[in-house]
Amino acid sequence: MTATLEAHQAVGRKQPARRWSVGPWLLLLPSLLLIAVFYIIPFIGFAHWSFGPEKSATDQPTFFTTYYYEQLVTSKLYRTAFLNTLKLGLAVTIGCLVLGYIVVLFLHHSQTRHTDLYLAFFFIPMQLSAVVRAFGWKVLLTEPNGLVNRGLSALGLGTIPFVNTFWGVAISLIHVNLLFMILALLVSFRKIDRSLESAASSLGARSWSVFFHVTLPLSLPGLITGTVVVFILSIFELVTATIMGGGRVPLVPTVVFDLILGTVNWAQGTALALTTVVVSLLLVGGYYLGMRRLLYEERLGTRKATPRGDA
Amino acid sequence: MATLRFLVALIYIFVLAPAVVVIGSAFTTTTYITFPPEGFTLDWFTQLFQLENFRGGFLLSVRIAALTTLIDLILGLLAAYALVRFRYRGQNGVRMALLVPALTPSLLIGFALLNFSIRSGIPSSFALLMGHVLITLPLAIVIITQSLERLDHDLENAALSLGAHELETFRFVVFPAIRPGLTAAGTFAFLLSFDQLPISLILKDVAQGTFPVELFNYIRYEINPVLSAVSTLFIVINLVLTVIGLLAVRRAGSA
Numbered sequence: 001m002t003a004t005l006e007a008h009q010a011v012g013r014k015q016p017a018r019r020w021s022v023g024p025w026l027l028l029l030p031s032l033l034l035i036a037v038f039y040i041i042p043f044i045g046f047a048h049w050s051f052g053p054e055k056s057a058t059d060q061p062t063f064f065t066t067y068y069y070e071q072l073v074t075s076k077l078y079r080t081a082f083l084n085t086l087k088l089g090l091a092v093t094i095g096c097l098v099l100g101y102i103v104v105l106f107l108h109h110s111q112t113r114h115t116d117l118y119l120a121f122f123f124i125p126m127q128l129s130a131v132v133r134a135f136g137w138k139v140l141l142t143e144p145n146g147l148v149n150r151g152l153s154a155l156g157l158g159t160i161p162f163v164n165t166f167w168g169v170a171i172s173l174i175h176v177n178l179l180f181m182i183l184a185l186l187v188s189f190r191k192i193d194r195s196l197e198s199a200a201s202s203l204g205a206r207s208w209s210v211f212f213h214v215t216l217p218l219s220l221p222g223l224i225t226g227t228v229v230v231f232i233l234s235i236f237e238l239v240t241a242t243i244m245g246g247g248r249v250p251l252v253p254t255v256v257f258d259l260i261l262g263t264v265n266w267a268q269g270t271a272l273a274l275t276t277v278v279v280s281l282l283l284v285g286g287y288y289l290g291m292r293r294l295l296y297e298e299r300l301g302t303r304k305a306t307p308r309g310d311a
Numbered sequence: 312m313a314t315l316r317f318l319v320a321l322i323y324i325f326v327l328a329p330a331v332v333v334i335g336s337a338f339t340t341t342t343y344i345t346f347p348p349e350g351f352t353l354d355w356f357t358q359l360f361q362l363e364n365f366r367g368g369f370l371l372s373v374r375i376a377a378l379t380t381l382i383d384l385i386l387g388l389l390a391a392y393a394l395v396r397f398r399y400r401g402q403n404g405v406r407m408a409l410l411v412p413a414l415t416p417s418l419l420i421g422f423a424l425l426n427f428s429i430r431s432g433i434p435s436s437f438a439l440l441m442g443h444v445l446i447t448l449p450l451a452i453v454i455i456t457q458s459l460e461r462l463d464h465d466l467e468n469a470a471l472s473l474g475a476h477e478l479e480t481f482r483f484v485v486f487p488a489i490r491p492g493l494t495a496a497g498t499f500a501f502l503l504s505f506d507q508l509p510i511s512l513i514l515k516d517v518a519q520g521t522f523p524v525e526l527f528n529y530i531r532y533e534i535n536p537v538l539s540a541v542s543t544l545f546i547v548i549n550l551v552l553t554v555i556g557l558l559a560v561r562r563a564g565s566a
Binding site for chain 1 (some may be wrong): 312313316319322323325326327329332333334336344345346385386389390392393394396397399402405409411412415416418419420422423424425426427429438441442444448452501506508509512513523526527530531534538539542545546549550
């Protein structure tokens with residue numbers, strides 16, 4: 001059944017339905033081989049090492065141990081790094097959401113024809129490459145001579161040590177990831193029918209009420225995508241964490257880096273990295289499913305409400 | 312709306328500030344970084360060209376990026392052809408699988424490759440190159456796939472039925488049509504590879520790191536106007552490559 005359907009689609013696109021040919025697989029072979037040899041096999045080895053008892057990568061592990069996973073729970077450094085990283089992901093996500101929402105709401109209401117021009121500026125942080133971006137923030141936030149701290153003290157607010165702190169890392173990550181949040185939100189906002197909002201206001205809803213009951217629910221799909229993407233992108237960023245954290249903020253990427261390249265403790269480094277991957281995927285997955293459910297119920301709610309409104 | 316406009320203006324300052332400060336401070340006459348710059352000098356730019364490790368890093372980065380681009384274009388063209396011109400079981404699975412490396416944190420790819428290179432004896436420089444190919448290939452495949460999809464398949468069939476060999480058809484029909492797409496794919500692959508840091512840092516050669524790695528090793532510990540000049544040069548390189556890439560994308564779209 002599906003086979004004939006696919007064949008029909010293929011004919012429709014004027015493409016040959018050569019279903020059993022080896023041709024495509026021969027063409028795909030180099031790329032698939034690359035992924036198999038330099039992606040899948042290395043990651044199996046990487047995961048394997050987290051159970052190995054030896055510290056050095058050149059020694060063969062002799063038996064299976066969960067010692068390094070137990071260490072993650074008992075050691076204060078690993079616990080702190082892990083919690084800090086989740087906190088960082090959360091802070092960056094919320095920061096990007098607030099700033100991104102303001103920008104997208106502005107574009108939505110301004111009804112400008114030059115949306116692309118407004119958006120172009122948000123691609124600039126992407127253009128800077130991670131090192132240069134972190135360098136720029138280090139220059140801006142240095143205490144006491146950075147532009148930000150000079151401004152703060154001119155306003156009589158004193159200076160704030162941003163460099164080598166959690167918030168220094170968070171600010172520079174918000175800066176670069178803002179673009180992804182804006183792009184995700186825009187996808188939803190472009191689908192919003194403006195007449196719904198004007199209908200709500202003409203029926204007497206206040207502007208904040210229109211926002212919370214019409215605009216915000218309709219933008220939820222983009223909000224969900226944006227928050228997931230930004231969270232994942234923030235928690236494994238090594239360059240920003242190293243330059244802005246200056247080794248004083250324990251975060252998973254920097255701790256893993258030090259464990260493997262500093263003390264050559266492969267097993268502990270891989271255990272920490274893999275645990276963080278698995279836990280963050282579970283958290284993000286749970287959040288995503290929860291939000292989709294909320295969205296679904298929201299839609300059911302509006303569907304129920306409509307006939308009553310009509311009557 | 313007025314409040315919104317004001318907040319957006321602040322966000323624009325936030326977005327642009329780092330670039331402005333980096334570029335501005337590269338021209339200061341003081342030996343320490345200050346913004347706005349005091350006076351105007353190009354000394355820091357002439358100094359940076361005398362720094363051995365930046366010159367070496369630049370050449371190494373260009374070499375790696377050029378090799379990465381070449382491999383990406385060959386593998387990407389073959390894979391894109393298989394994705395566009397054929398229908399077969401598992402096609403969507405393959406399409407997804409090819410994108411996965413670009414979605415993996417490059418920190419993890421770097422360590423997995425380092426581990427692999429130590430255990431298998433493969434030179435770390437080769438593992439580094441393969442790491443660059445892994446994370447840049449998905450974008451190349453996406454761009455080439457799009458330009459192949461725009462090409463009318465009947466043109467190829469016409470050429471073949473008029474007696475052209477398959478290679479001739481590719482050379483005279485397919486290749487000219489997708490050339491802007493290939494240029495775009497190649498430029499962005501080069502750009503991504505040139506910018507790549509975590510993999511290059513983890514698989515760094517003892518003596519010489521890539522351009523971003525050398526810059527990273529300085530910026531970790533200090534800030535000074537020479538580093539501003541290096542960063543400004545980096546911004547200019549990125550900007551030029553992006554413009555070339557975007558122009559190619561536009562040509563591919565209008566073709």
